[in-house]
Amino acid sequence: MKAKAVLKYSRISPRKARLVADVIRNKNVEQAMFSLKFLGKKAAGIIGKVLHSAIANAEQNPEVEDIDNLYVSKIYVNEGPTLKRFRAAPMGRVVRIRKRTSHITVELDEK
Numbered sequence: 001m002k003a004k005a006v007l008k009y010s011r012i013s014p015r016k017a018r019l020v021a022d023v024i025r026n027k028n029v030e031q032a033m034f035s036l037k038f039l040g041k042k043a044a045g046i047i048g049k050v051l052h053s054a055i056a057n058a059e060q061n062p063e064v065e066d067i068d069n070l071y072v073s074k075i076y077v078n079e080g081p082t083l084k085r086f087r088a089a090p091m092g093r094v095v096r097i098r099k100r101t102s103h104i105t106v107e108l109d110e111k
Contacts, residue, residue, distance in 0.1 A: 007104045
C-alpha cells in the first residue's frame with residue numbers, strides 16, 4: 001500500500017530540490033532520513049519534513065503492515081508559480097528577479 005505526502009508552493013528552486021530528491025529515490029525510509037540529515041542543503045530540510053509527513057500518513061493507514069519495510073517509491077519535484085520581483089540595474093534599467101517555487105511529492109511503498 002502507498003502512503004503519500006505533498007508540499008506545495010515551497011520557496012526553493014525546483015532545480016536545487018531535484019538534486020536532493022535524486023539522492024533518496026528508491027532508498028529505505030531510514031536510509032533516506034539519515035542521508036537527508038547529513039546532506040547540508042536547504043532542500044534536504046524541506047524534503048525531510050515532507051518525508052516525515054509521508055511516514056506519519058503511513059502509520060495512520062491500516063493497510064500498511066510494517067513501517068520498517070517502507071521505501072521511497074516515487075519522489076518528484078514540479079515547478080510552482082514564479083514570483084516576479086524587480087531590482088534596479090545600471091543606467092536606469094530594471095532587471096527582473098524570478099523567485100521560483102516548487103511542488104514536492106513523496107510516495108512510500110512497502111517492499
